[in-house]
Amino acid sequence: MSDPKITVATAWLDGCSGCHMSFLDMDERLVDLAQKLDIVYSPLVDTKVLPEQVDVGILEGSISSEGDLHHAKEFRKHCKLLISLGDCAITGNVPAMRNPFKLEAVLNRAYLETADVQPQIPTVGVPALLRQVRPIHGVVEVDVFIPGCPPHADAIFYVLNELIEGRTPDPSKVTRFGA
Amino acid sequence: MPPPANPASVRVVTLNIDGKDYSARADETIIEVCRENKIPIPSLCYLDGLSIWSGCRLCLVEMAGQSRLFAACSTQVAEGMTVSTNTERLQRYRRTIVELLFAERSHVCSVCVSNGHCELQFMAQKCGVDHVRVPYRQARNQVDSSHEAFRLDHNRCILCTRCVRVCDEIEGAHTWDVMGRGSDCHVITDLARPWGESDTCTGCGKCVQVCPTGALVKQGTSAGEMVKDKHFLPILARRRHAQ
Numbered sequence: 480m481s482d483p484k485i486t487v488a489t490a491w492l493d494g495c496s497g498c499h500m501s502f503l504d505m506d507e508r509l510v511d512l513a514q515k516l517d518i519v520y521s522p523l524v525d526t527k528v529l530p531e532q533v534d535v536g537i538l539e540g541s542i543s544s545e546g547d548l549h550h551a552k553e554f555r556k557h558c559k560l561l562i563s564l565g566d567c568a569i570t571g572n573v574p575a576m577r578n579p580f581k582l583e584a585v586l587n588r589a590y591l592e593t594a595d596v597q598p599q600i601p602t603v604g605v606p607a608l609l610r611q612v613r614p615i616h617g618v619v620e621v622d623v624f625i626p627g628c629p630p631h632a633d634a635i636f637y638v639l640n641e642l643i644e645g646r647t648p649d650p651s652k653v654t655r656f657g658a
Numbered sequence: 659m660p661p662p663a664n665p666a667s668v669r670v671v672t673l674n675i676d677g678k679d680y681s682a683r684a685d686e687t688i689i690e691v692c693r694e695n696k697i698p699i700p701s702l703c704y705l706d707g708l709s710i711w712s713g714c715r716l717c718l719v720e721m722a723g724q725s726r727l728f729a730a731c732s733t734q735v736a737e738g739m740t741v742s743t744n745t746e747r748l749q750r751y752r753r754t755i756v757e758l759l760f761a762e763r764s765h766v767c768s769v770c771v772s773n774g775h776c777e778l779q780f781m782a783q784k785c786g787v788d789h790v791r792v793p794y795r796q797a798r799n800q801v802d803s804s805h806e807a808f809r810l811d812h813n814r815c816i817l818c819t820r821c822v823r824v825c826d827e828i829e830g831a832h833t834w835d836v837m838g839r840g841s842d843c844h845v846i847t848d849l850a851r852p853w854g855e856s857d858t859c860t861g862c863g864k865c866v867q868v869c870p871t872g873a874l875v876k877q878g879t880s881a882g883e884m885v886k887d888k889h890f891l892p893i894l895a896r897r898r899h900a901q
Contacts, residue, residue, distance in 0.1 A: 579764075654777055
């Protein structure tokens, strides 16, 4: 019997999904990866519940809301290794550009001042926004960082492959902030 | 940059850098000798052709027999000197310096006109900064778009003062200066008036070209389009000294 596959969970917090698109951009290499990895929870698969024990967690996006905070804590709790994927997860990036402004001013701008009809700030069924947007390692411990906006598919493949081969990846060799 | 001295009148010294012996003119600085010999030393404020500022501290090196560190840009070589340029301690300090630069202002690389042409961005990659361990300051900094040709974004300024020095020493206009202390420190034009109202600015754009980041850029550039060209500086600086 072959070795059990490495289980991987991914989630998309306050980001644009570009990092997940870049993940898909690994193209035919995904077929090879699928021999060694099992994606057990992700926007890319149907599972709705994060399994109790996952080998690798990959988070895209920053911590901007109560929901993001909850997700990050869940991932840290259930994943042996946690990866911050992309500049939003690592620096706050574009979502964090609201930080110098008061939260009320941000909500007013988005939902009241610029609305033509039905101006209202959504409160039902959406997680409350946090006052400050933070990178993921600002709220939970993170093990590996893959900068880039989005990180190139080659960079994601390099890191995953190094981990599969049991080596410690050096992401600065292949990517940088804003790459 | 010191004026090129008459080679016959300057002593030659021998020093050891990272375990190898080099000979150099006694009036050279450590960074000049390293650059001549292709020994990489990171720096942001140092620029060949401008006076020494010694502010960024990225070029700090270790010296045998000395417990404190020395800035390679402002320390002259000496006979028998033994220098280490890339120890684990120096790597750790450099990494921290770069992280503090990122934390101090809002360097959002992905939406910067200098994305892909930025010395700070490359420095981060070179020093292995794949995240910033200290909290970001999240301060709101101003953008001055009053000049018809150029733009100043304080969010991306690292206070290297290259703009101040090139404007004073090469263009001779001294439009730029530095104002305030600590976290209030920022570069100003004239007496902290909008750039576009400056009586002294000649509009030459030298400050824009030597700026290592996206703090000083041409108007009308969008993300990733601002490519800097510093070639004028060594040419002008050498011709000036030759006179």
